Amino acid sequence: MSAPLKVALLGCGTVGGAVLRLLDQQAEDLAARIGRPVEVAGVAVRRPDRHPEVPAHLLTTDAHGLVTRPDVDLVVEVIGGIEPVRSLLLAAFEAGKSVVSANKALLADDGSALHHAAAKAGVDLYYEASVAGAIPLLRPLRESLAGDQLRRVVGIVNGTTNYILSRMAETGAGFTEALAEATELGYAEADPTADVDGFDAAAKAAILASLAFHTEVTAADVYREGISAVTATDVARAAEIGCTVKLLAICERVAPAGEDAEGGDSVAVRVHPAMIPTTHPLAAVGGAFNAVFVEAEAAGQLMFYGQGAGGEPTASAVLGDLVAVARNRAAGVAGPGVTTYAGLPARPIAETPTRYHVSLDVADKPGVLATVAQEFARNGVSIATVRQDGHGDAATLVIVTHSAPDAALSRTVTALREMPAVRAVTSILRVEGLS
Amino acid sequence: MSAPLKVALLGCGTVGGAVLRLLDQQAEDLAARIGRPVEVAGVAVRRPDRHPEVPAHLLTTDAHGLVTRPDVDLVVEVIGGIEPVRSLLLAAFEAGKSVVSANKALLADDGSALHHAAAKAGVDLYYEASVAGAIPLLRPLRESLAGDQLRRVVGIVNGTTNYILSRMAETGAGFTEALAEATELGYAEADPTADVDGFDAAAKAAILASLAFHTEVTAADVYREGISAVTATDVARAAEIGCTVKLLAICERVAPAGEDAEGGDSVAVRVHPAMIPTTHPLAAVGGAFNAVFVEAEAAGQLMFYGQGAGGEPTASAVLGDLVAVARNRAAGVAGPGVTTYAGLPARPIAETPTRYHVSLDVADKPGVLATVAQEFARNGVSIATVRQDGHGDAATLVIVTHSAPDAALSRTVTALREMPAVRAVTSILRVEGLS
Missing domain, CATH: 3.40.50.720 (NAD(P)-binding Rossmann-like Domain)
Incomplete structure (x- = not known):
């Protein structure tokens, strides 16, 4: 030998x-x-x-x-x-x-x-x-799928935040309480910033996006929101519409639309908490496990699941x-290197198509829904579903939008907050994985 | 260029x-x-x-x-x-x-x-x-997990049989009826033998086992049972104990036990229908999808999921x-070849540890359970759970065993069939994935 x-x-x-x-x-x-x-x-x-x-x-x-x-x-x-x-x-x-x-x-x-x-x-x-x-993921992206065109990579890639969100869902606890438990059990570090604020997931998203789209993507290109603002109400609202809250790393190849229709594809990479349907394969990924869902042109949907740390x-x-x-x-050789020939531009979050869930406490009188709906329309955001529940002289509106540029959704929410008929915006979260 | x-x-x-x-x-x-x-x-x-x-x-x-x-x-x-x-x-x-x-x-x-x-x-x-x-599976086994020791590879690798079994579970149909539907919809070929009798899955199991265990395994080494003997009763009994029936390809590295304790590990590869708990990740794999569950010493549990054909x-x-x-x-090179250095012997099904579910119609009188339990004990098979339901002057016994050599289980069932107290053996299937 x-x-x-x-x-x-x-x-x-x-x-x-x-x-x-x-x-x-x-x-x-x-x-x-x-x-x-x-x-x-x-x-x-x-x-x-x-x-x-x-x-x-x-x-x-x-x-x-x-x-x-x-x-x-x-x-x-x-x-x-x-x-x-x-x-x-x-x-x-x-x-x-x-x-x-x-x-x-x-x-x-x-x-x-x-x-x-x-x-x-x-x-x-x-x-x-x-x-x-341990999940074989980078080699499959670099090699197994090298003959295919990737559309999306969506993953749960941070065990600490997944543990915290899972506990919030199971116990009804708020973020602070669930974080304290995670720290005590050793699932969160003494300084949990890197996990909780999404830095860890954003770094992983940049690596996945680079390989998936043959494009240089750095952590600085990744839009990042952590889970510290996720409330027990968000988690409860998610359950009411058949969803669960997960911190997702989302890497997408986005085709040009509207005014940009002349341009080429771009790459949108983001990390944020989102509601996903409980029927989605990623919804069942509990505790410290990781899973990554891949959508490719020819291969269709793939999922990789396993232990993400340890x-x-x-x-x-x-x-x-x-x-x-x-x-x-x-x-006597080096393996195939990483190719970045595609050089796709990074798409800012403001222009990235997303969907929102918005829960509002509103005055329970006729015309409120119309006023609210008008505000969505004014910003070019189409509503997918509305549920209105009256209680006393107040009512709750639960709205799930269709896909629209994130900036338009964000503008809509700002306007809703200032509307006299809206008593409170009780929950806003993006929604992923709905058909 | x-x-x-x-x-x-x-x-x-x-x-x-x-x-x-x-x-x-x-x-x-x-x-x-x-x-x-x-x-x-x-x-x-x-x-x-x-x-x-x-x-x-x-x-x-x-x-x-x-x-x-x-x-x-x-x-x-x-x-x-x-x-x-x-x-x-x-x-x-x-x-x-x-x-x-x-x-x-x-x-x-x-x-x-x-x-x-x-x-x-x-x-x-x-x-x-x-x-x-499309599921990246062989490259992960050959390369990503090349630094680990694999213990088990368990997969749903045949879409046709998975479709048929899924439909049997959904509709309560028998095998013949579900096969006819699958043929009509194009999920089964005119001659469905290769799929239904497990030849297709056995070939895939041989390939997976060879790579997983660095050992030459051919289709002839694979124990094979198809799904044509699976009845509506089997599927119903599975549901009663929180299980679902799947055709599994199972590749295991088995440590020596009992008299063989001196020998080395061997490789057991088998394809057969089995009950698995509905909470097992493979249970949710429906229709024509494939999924493969891998257990490695260091990596722990991994799952790969996607479209298995088309x-x-x-x-x-x-x-x-x-x-x-x-x-x-x-x-200017060839990639790394396949290594078969381990050369582990193939373990015959008779000596492979498995678990059985057995449902019996028995006379509803005292002592029957004792007689039946004695027969299991006589063959060295330990019982994990028994459920006894009386109906009229007959009763049903539903037994799930602990792990025992397949031959011992098979001997037990033969003996039960001949027992005067046993009116009928209504369902026998192996059970996998129970802790």
């Missing part, structure tokens, strides 16, 4: 620890699948004294020295964050090393600089673990990439 | 027609993704006069001549069946052509001969379209493979 494949590991937290364990447990199988054994060349950490489980001679604080060491073939990066990781990976590429990364933030911040550096060096950059943990599932994705890189090296 | 990639198409039925359409519609995108245009070099059919939609100069009846033509780079085979396809593909490999095939029967009959021929010639053999149509979805999978082959050719 050939000389071992030497792996430098950057970072040794939950995922890094699992990678080391699996490399050990599956050593024989990996060697058989790759054609040569895998050997850990070194593990770069900040505090070597905190890693008694790693043989001392492997530990180093000199990450740069490790990734450029002549005997290292492959760098596995599970540190996360932008710097110093970006510099380390660029140094690794320059030194001719392939990289397997789980770093969504870095890939979404400026993936194309990394791809270019890898391509220039003739090495691989794989990052299946960066989105939806040490072992993420490590499984890392090792899958490791095997791929090793096989490429054995063949 | 480089010289075109020249493709020979073998067969031009539903899938072949869709391949030609998509090659035309997506010509620009494919060229951008591959780095060179794709050109159809020829289409081999039996009756050229039946294909007015194909330019006449491309049509030929000489398939062998076409696959060995010096200008052809890649052969796409969508004829199906064993011969003459096997000979044609071997000739193609020998002539240095890569092959993309949708042919499950051929791959399951003797895939390893084809893999060896491809490896010897240094070319690719891809066949994503052979299992579960021209366009299958063509999407073919074109994904075509892009992969083209990229490999551009890099």
Whole structure:
């Protein structure tokens, strides 16, 4: 058997620890699948004294020295964050090393600089673990669906927010209460901002959109709304219309319409809470699971489901990439790079077609519905359904619109708030997945 | 841009027609993704006069001549069946052509001969379209999960039988009636044997098991029971215990137990109808959809869902493979082959652990349950649940067992049939997915 494949590991937290364990447990199988054994060349950490489980001679604080060491073939990066990781990976590429990364933030911040550096060096950059943990998703998008035209990718890609929203639905709790429970149980971090405000999902959406549409999409192109404004009322209203609330990452290829009909397609990428019908396949995705729904021209609807986080599932994705890189090296090639030939423009949220659910408390007298309906019409928003429930001298209107540019919907809601007949706008959420 | 990639198409039925359409519609995108245009070099059919939609100069009846033509780079085979396809593909490999095939029967009959021929010639053999149509499944198994240890692959991989069983559950119809409806609507072929008797699912199970367990598994290794013996009573009994009946393809890596505890793992592959809980993710897979559930050591549970058949979805999978082959050719390599290093023995159904549901009509007198329970115990089968319903001077016993070797369960049922206290065995089906 050939000389071992030497792996430098950057970072040794939950995922890094699992990678080391699996490399050990599956050593024989990996060697058989790759054609040569895998050997850990070194593990770069900040505090070597905190890693008694790693043989001392492997530990180093000199990450740069490790990734450029002549005997290292492959760098596995599970540190996360932008710097110093970006510099380390660029140094690794320059030194001719392939990289397997789980770093969504870095890939979404400026993936194309990394791809270019890898391509220039003739090495691989794989990052299946960066989105939806163990679920094979990036390789299917890059390769299996490479002969198809993707229309939409819609996913539940953040376990923390999915857990919180699931608990809100189950218990009727508000956001703050459900977040407190999630924190206590370890489903949310001490500082939950990245999850709760949608930054994590937005980074993943950027990565998915880039691959799906062969276009450079960064986190800055993604419209982002978190779940902290979702109320118990929103969740209750959703249930009343046969829906459930989920934080969705939505990547769409949008055809030009109206005045733009002359132009080409654009790409709309957004992360926000939305009501989806309980019959939609994504509605049943509970707790910390992830799922991604894909619509392609020829393949039709596909769904990928599995564990979106955790040490072992993420490590499984890392090792899958490791095997791929090793096989490429054995063949003396780099795998197919990422193509961005389509270069589709990003569509701002204001011009992106969406649908709204709006619940209003209104005075219960004749003509109120007409006044409200007029306001929608004035903004060019067509109403799909209205339900009117009287209670005492007040009534509730529950309105679901047809698809319209987000700005038009947003203007309508602003106007409704100022209408004398409207006592309160009690719930507004976008709606997805209705036919 | 480089010289075109020249493709020979073998067969031009539903899938072949869709391949030609998509090659035309997506010509620009494919060229951008591959780095060179794709050109159809020829289409081999039996009756050229039946294909007015194909330019006449491309049509030929000489398939062998076409696959060995010096200008052809890649052969796409969508004829199906064993011969003459096997000979044609071997000739193609020998002539240095890569092959993309949708042919499950051929791959399951003797895939390893084809893999060896491809490896010897240094070319690719891809066949994503052979299992579960458009669902990216084989590439995830071969590549994404290559760093993990698979335990189980359980799938609904035949749309015709899934449609029939879904209709039986919805309408209370028997098998014959539901089959007649499926035939009338075009969901079942005039000769439905391949689907209804489980041959189609067994071929797919063999392909899945080979990839999942790095072991040569052929259709002959697969235990196979179709759905023609499933009765309306079976379906009703399933509903009573919170289950639904599905035709499952089950590929398992089984650890040795009992007397064999010294031996190593083996592979059990089987296709049969089974009751699964309605809460199981596979239970909701209706009509002509396919879904495959995967359990891996580190990745945990994964599910892949989508359209399992049809021209366009299958063509999407073919074109994904075509892009992969083209990229490999551009890099001057063949993709990673299939590994069979594990060489795990096939476990016969008799020794495979399964669970049974058994419904009995028995005399309603004291001691019957004890007698019946004794028979299970005598065969070493442990009972999980029993429900006893009296009606008149007869009673019904509904028994769900724990896991036991299939032969022990089968012996038990034979003995029960001969027991004076048992008036009739009204329903027997295996049960899967219960915790």
